[in-house]
Amino acid sequence: MSNQRILLAIIALIIVLPFVLASCSKKLSADALQQTQFKDLAGEPFQLAFKQKYLLINFWATWCLPCVEELPELSALHDELQNPQLEFAGISIDDSEKTKKFFVANELTSFKILTSESDTMALSEQLGNDKSVVPYTIVVDPQGKIIKKIFGRVNIAQLKSFLTSLPADSAK
Numbered sequence: 001m002s003n004q005r006i007l008l009a010i011i012a013l014i015i016v017l018p019f020v021l022a023s024c025s026k027k028l029s030a031d032a033l034q035q036t037q038f039k040d041l042a043g044e045p046f047q048l049a050f051k052q053k054y055l056l057i058n059f060w061a062t063w064c065l066p067c068v069e070e071l072p073e074l075s076a077l078h079d080e081l082q083n084p085q086l087e088f089a090g091i092s093i094d095d096s097e098k099t100k101k102f103f104v105a106n107e108l109t110s111f112k113i114l115t116s117e118s119d120t121m122a123l124s125e126q127l128g129n130d131k132s133v134v135p136y137t138i139v140v141d142p143q144g145k146i147i148k149k150i151f152g153r154v155n156i157a158q159l160k161s162f163l164t165s166l167p168a169d170s171a172k
Helices: 002-024 065-081 096-105 120-126 157-163
Strands: 038-040 054-060 086-092 112-115 136-139 146-151
Touching: 054 065, 054 120, 065 086, 065 157, 086 120, 096 112, 136 157
Parallel strands: 054 086, 086 112
Antiparallel strands: 038 112, 054 136, 136 146
8 A cells, every 4th residue: 555655746746747847937037038130110129138127028019909008108218217227128029010010100119119020929928928928028137037027018007016126236
């Protein structure tokens, strides 16, 4: 009887161990951002640099109504905070041309809107978007660690509270 218990325990361990190890090793890092080539709406290369500052990234799409509704709210928050230690960026999951046409018709933000030839939805998933939704917003600290994830439309008041609570000296 005890041999059966040991055998069952070993089998259970073999089944469960990969899941336990995977969850332990999932320290969300923004390293994938450094490996992705972005362009701004003018088609110029743009590198997201989170070192020495915080970075708020909003993944969105032109066809996503909650995304389009929150862009002006995020822009107003960006303008209100005027924090040199915090950079905002919007990453469109649409292709460059579609995104550019959308912004010619709708000027919705005061922060950088970026596109990439890479699969930006897959990038959002690498950055913790395990629900595969847009909008998806993250905040990255100066060391490259994702410190906040927001699935769906942001609550601007809660986001503002979070952002204003960040340490002023990000060069730690």
